[in-house]
Amino acid sequence: MVSRRDNIGPAIVFLLLLCGGGVASWFLAAPALSEIARPDYDVTRMVFTYSTLPRLATALIAGAALALSGALFQQVLRNPLADPTTLGVSAGANLALVVTSLFLPDLLGAGRDLVALIGSATAAAIVVSLGARRGFSPYSLVLSGLVLSLWCGGLAAILTYLNQRYLSSLFIWGAGSLAQQSWVIPLSLLWKLAVIAIGCAFVMRPLSLLDLGESSSTALGVRLVRLRFVVLALAVALAAFVTSAVGVIGFIGLVAPTIARLSGARRPAQLILWSPLIGAGLLFFADSILQLVAGGLGDFLPTGAVTAIFGSPLLLALLPRLKIRHRLQQSPAFRRPRRWDGTRSVIIAAAGLLVLLMVSAFLGRDINGGWAFTSGEFSVDVLAIRIPKILAALTSGAMLAVAGSILQRLTGNEMASPEVLGISAGATFGVAIALFAVAPGFSGQFGFAVVGAISVLVVIFVSSRRSAFAPERVLLAGIALSAMVDAVVGVLSSTGDPRAVLLMRWMSGSTYLIEGSTAAMEVALGAVLITVSFAARRWLDILPLGPSPSAAVGIPLAKSRCALFGLAGLLTAAATLTVGPLSFIGLMGPHLAREAGLARALPQMVGAALIGGGLMVGADFVGRTIVSPYQIPAGLVSALIGAPFLMLMMRKRGAS
Numbered sequence: 137m138v139s140r141r142d143n144i145g146p147a148i149v150f151l152l153l154l155c156g157g158g159v160a161s162w163f164l165a166a167p168a169l170s171e172i173a174r175p176d177y178d179v180t181r182m183v184f185t186y187s188t189l190p191r192l193a194t195a196l197i198a199g200a201a202l203a204l205s206g207a208l209f210q211q212v213l214r215n216p217l218a219d220p221t222t223l224g225v226s227a228g229a230n231l232a233l234v235v236t237s238l239f240l241p242d243l244l245g246a247g248r249d250l251v252a253l254i255g256s257a258t259a260a261a262i263v264v265s266l267g268a269r270r271g272f273s274p275y276s277l278v279l280s281g282l283v284l285s286l287w288c289g290g291l292a293a294i295l296t297y298l299n300q301r302y303l304s305s306l307f308i309w310g311a312g313s314l315a316q317q318s319w320v321i322p323l324s325l326l327w328k329l330a331v332i333a334i335g336c337a338f339v340m341r342p343l344s345l346l347d348l349g350e351s352s353s354t355a356l357g358v359r360l361v362r363l364r365f366v367v368l369a370l371a372v373a374l375a376a377f378v379t380s381a382v383g384v385i386g387f388i389g390l391v392a393p394t395i396a397r398l399s400g401a402r403r404p405a406q407l408i409l410w411s412p413l414i415g416a417g418l419l420f421f422a423d424s425i426l427q428l429v430a431g432g433l434g435d436f437l438p439t440g441a442v443t444a445i446f447g448s449p450l451l452l453a454l455l456p457r458l459k460i461r462h463r464l465q466q467s468p469a470f471r472r473p474r475r476w477d478g479t480r481s482v483i484i485a486a487a488g489l490l491v492l493l494m495v496s497a498f499l500g501r502d503i504n505g506g507w508a509f510t511s512g513e514f515s516v517d518v519l520a521i522r523i524p525k526i527l528a529a530l531t532s533g534a535m536l537a538v539a540g541s542i543l544q545r546l547t548g549n550e551m552a553s554p555e556v557l558g559i560s561a562g563a564t565f566g567v568a569i570a571l572f573a574v575a576p577g578f579s580g581q582f583g584f585a586v587v588g589a590i591s592v593l594v595v596i597f598v599s600s601r602r603s604a605f606a607p608e609r610v611l612l613a614g615i616a617l618s619a620m621v622d623a624v625v626g627v628l629s630s631t632g633d634p635r636a637v638l639l640m641r642w643m644s645g646s647t648y649l650i651e652g653s654t655a656a657m658e659v660a661l662g663a664v665l666i667t668v669s670f671a672a673r674r675w676l677d678i679l680p681l682g683p684s685p686s687a688a689v690g691i692p693l694a695k696s697r698c699a700l701f702g703l704a705g706l707l708t709a710a711a712t713l714t715v716g717p718l719s720f721i722g723l724m725g726p727h728l729a730r731e732a733g734l735a736r737a738l739p740q741m742v743g744a745a746l747i748g749g750g751l752m753v754g755a756d757f758v759g760r761t762i763v764s765p766y767q768i769p770a771g772l773v774s775a776l777i778g779a780p781f782l783m784l785m786m787r788k789r790g791a792s
Contacts, residue, residue: 191316554711565621
């Protein structure tokens with residue numbers, strides 16, 4: 137029996153959010169309300185009737201739909217961190233709409249919602265299939281979902297970058313824009329939400345029985361497979377409809393059910409009832425405050441990015457309460473490497489890198505689009521342009537791979553990397569501040585990038601101390617920080633400032649603007665930092681063995697860990713300046729080095745540096761030649777390879 141007292145808290149929260157949004161909306165609507173009695177045509181009244189009111193209605197309906205979607209995901213997957221954002225469902229719908237807008241625009245007129253549904257369903261199928269191999273553990277679901285989101289975002293960014301004339305308007309919309317010009321969208325969302333709410337009523341009882349456990353609910357007649365399919369379909373449909381209408385609104389599906397629980401909603405029926413109401417009030421309040429503060433820029437600031445800024449700290453706060461049912465194996469060598477000769481592997485990697493460098497320097501496209509070797513009277517000029525870009529890509533890839541080796545050995549987790557832990561995002565935030573607030577040169581941007589990267593490391597370090605740096609919590613903390621930083625950068629990029637174009641180009645990891653002086657500084661920084669990393673090989677061999685062996689041989693545990701984390705931050709900041717925040721080289725380089733039989737610290741870092749540098753040079757070559765005369769940024773090319781690589785690793789780990 138449901139207690140009335142359990143409903144008081146959620147009701148108070150809903151009313152407070154609704155009243156707060158209503159007060160902010162009153163200030164927005166006051167000029168139009170004063171003119172509403174005038175019989176003649178008035179622009180202010182028209183804007184209020186067909187723009188302001190539909191926007192407020194859309195915020196209420198979209199917030200309710202996303203919150204209901206999140207509540208359904210969390211209940212059926214038994215995962216307090218599940219929502220359309222963390223599971224990659226919204227990103228899948230967004231990518232499907234971007235691809236369709238570019239290649240099959242006629243489909244949007246016939247079935248925009250269908251396109252979004254296909255994208256969301258595909259993303260959900262990938263994430264759930266990965267999670268099913270590990271018993272739907274919260275860690276595996278959230279990690280695979282967020283990495284899939286990064287991959288979808290990278291591919292969407294490439295398409296936008298290559299087709300700016302056609303897709304530039306999708307940037308603000310894709311980040312979650314509630315701006316309206318009619319009542320079409322809120323009315324279409326309303327009846328879809330009503331239909332799915334009716335469907336939820338039919339699955340409420342079996343969904344409530346899941347709290348008894350799988351075996352007990354099955355004994356009571358619940359068909360788990362069918363129930364999961366139906367509930368996931370309802371949740372995916374809600375997220376797809378909202379994404380199709382207004383873009384990606386982040387973290388409402390996570391925040392609203394959490395607030396409902398904290399305010400007293402305990403039973404599934406209460407959660408399903410109060411989560412949509414709180415989500416509606418939350419998005420209504422957030423959008424009203426955004427419009428009131430932003431003024432005339434309210435239509436251009438993405439509401440989805442703003443909600444992500446507040447949702448990510450909540451994800452960090454929830455990590456201590458997250459119950460990990462499947463823990464990762466922590467070992468300095470992770471898995472036993474193949475019995476290959478380490479020296480031979482390093483020689484092969486070095487030879488392959490040399491061949492790749494020669495091909496990248498001397499092979500390219502001619503003016504007719506055909507392949508041609510660089511020769512003749514203009515060869516010196518062509519090489520003068522190519523060589524700095526190649527050297528910058530090589531050095532950056534090597535630094536990211538070495539940073540990944542350090543982080544993986546310190547955390548005991550082969551899926552740790554500067555990109556996944558959010559260190560690259562911290563460096564991005566530092567560069568964004570440098571561009572928008574100070575606008576210094578390369579050295580100044582590097583300083584800000586270092587501060588941003590180390591700040592993220594400090595937050596991860598502090599938030600993970602209670603769990604003894606459990607790999608799952610370290611990774612999820614980094615991912616939450618990365619999402620928050622990306623949201624802040626998205627808000628900055630949507631302001632219309634010309635520097636936002638430079639920031640977006642830099643974030644994509646393009647070597648297009650690299651010159652000789654910049655490449656020389658990058659090479660010098662890389663040489664110094666990688667040399668220091670090699671000198672720390674003894675620490676990296678002993679520290680993964682545990683505190684007791686490290687103290688027994690005289691290694692200062694706290695100081696050495698702090699120094700190595702700081703070194704990883706410096707390497708990441710220097711590399712991110714060239715190849716952007718999303719390359720996954722820091723993940724792939726160390727892993728491939730281990731697969732080549734390089735288990736000890738120094739050989740592994742050397743092999744990872746060679747492999748990481750080669751991967752980035754190859755990505756730069758592919759990006760420069762595959763759609764010539766256009767250039768795809770090297771960072772995005774490597775990201776498209778890296779994200780599937782990470783999901784494949786998770787799949788293999790789940791099967792083992």
